[in-house]
Amino acid sequence: MRALVRRGGLVLAAAMAMVPATQGIAARDKPTDALMTGSFRAAAGQARAALDAGDVNGAAAQVSALLPSNPLENYTAAALRMEVAAKRGDPQAKRKALTDILESKAVPAGQEPYLRYLAAYYSYYLGVFNDALAQINYARQMGYNTTESTVLLADILIKSGKPTEGLALVDQAMEQQKAAGKPVPATWYDRAIGVAYKQGSWGEVAKWCERKLRAYPSEGNWRSCLANYLTAPGVDPQLQLDLYRLQAATGAMASERDYRSYSTLASAAGYDAEAKAVIDAGRTAGKLDATEVETTKLLKTVKVKAPKTIAALPAQVKKAKAASNGMPALEVGDVYFSLGQYPQAVEQYRLALSKGGIDPTRVNGRLGVALARSGDLPGGKAALAQAGGNWTNVAGFWNVWVDQQAQAKTGLTPAMSAPPS
Secondary structure (H helix, E strand, C coil): CCEEEECCCCEEEECCCCCCHHHHHHHHCHHHHHHCCHHHHHHHHHHHHHHHCCCHHHHHHHHHCCCCCCHHHHHHHHHHHHHHHHHHCCHHHHHHHHHHHHCCCCCCCCCHHHHHHHHHHHHHHCCCHHHHHHHHHHHHHCCCCCHHHHHHHHHHHHHCCCHHHHHHHHHHHHHHHHHCCCCCCHHHHHHHHHHHHHHCCHHHHHHHHHHHHHHCCCHHHHHHHHHHHHCCCCCCHHHHHHHHHHHHHCCCCCCHHHHHHHHHHHHHCCCHHHHHHHHHHHHHCCCCCCCCHHHHHHHHHHHHHHHHHHHCHHHHHHHHHHCCCCHHHHHHHHHHHHCCCHHHHHHHHHHHHHHCCCCHHHHHHHHHHHHHHHCCHHHHHHHHCCCCHHHHHHHHHHHHHHHHHHHHHCCCCCCCCCCCC
16 A cells, blocks of 8 residues: 655655555465465464454564464565554554565565665665665666656655756656656746755746746746745845846835835835835835834935936936937936836837947846846847846746746636835
8 A cells, every 4th residue: 555755845645555555466376375384374464453453562573482383474574564664654664565575485476666766765765775775776777667656756856966967856756756646746846946046946936836826827836946046155236136126027025124125225226116016016005114113214214215217217218319329228228127117128128239349148137037028038038048147047037927927817826916106
């Protein structure tokens, strides 16, 4: 009988209680039952009866007294010990019983690959990773190439200090799961994200987060993934802003810290109207207290600055148009972007790209978002595909959002929440 278990890794399938020992053999292999001596058969039957009656201690004593004299009896005695160990929840004893079963030379035809898999699982469970690796490879070589075995091998490799190889097998297990017409459990994505996070491999963190968000696009998952990525070292404030903007766009602003961090970043970048909008949204959502000193002080400042920033835009647009390079247009585009005036931002980003003198990978990232927020989802995807460098992963997150908006338009998935405005 197989049961699903989870311990420090992916979901693993293992037999926590094997086919009931002699009872299973009798039902499956009647002709070979004659190979047992009468005395052994009677003693094993008594142990079987004790187990069926729930007398685990009595069964254990009877099993310990068995004196097997041939392969089938060795197998039967070991199988009974396995069941006693299962009843007691003793993984060490289960693993030893499995060794005895495999060494009995009486394993029923076709069962050895699965039993090797079980041996791998228990060795993994007990932290004996070298043996776990040997057993799982043996099982797979013998044809036990199930999704469960791939998942177990992935976890063994990860625990053995080979995370890259392990993550490749997580990927393979997901493909096996999909090929079987089954959903990939969210915990598998979480495991991969956790391994990549521990490695400090932020590209991998982003990749696995994107895959999880495509499969499980909840507000909580968006917040978790974006919050994880925001802890990456060296993420500059403009990138952080775009991550918070995405968090808002997906309805994943969930705490006072979210709103305070977002509004503080926006204000520091000179986007005072955006900072004010975030604070107002936080208060409306009940996440920011109107009497909280720091936020109140920030709001007072940005309320004064925001109108001046907006009033200065016409002159800055003229300056950008006459400039010899695209930097002024990029700066104006960013201000329009912060105001949620995306068509105007698109115009300025395109002007910046045409004039040059700027980082096109950065501009295309913002252009892609602005196009998508303007309603041009295909144009947004095309521009996001041109983002690069430090903007690659942020563009990747936004690309997931764009695809979800496209799906929502066709009625395949619900649309995500709108950002504060």
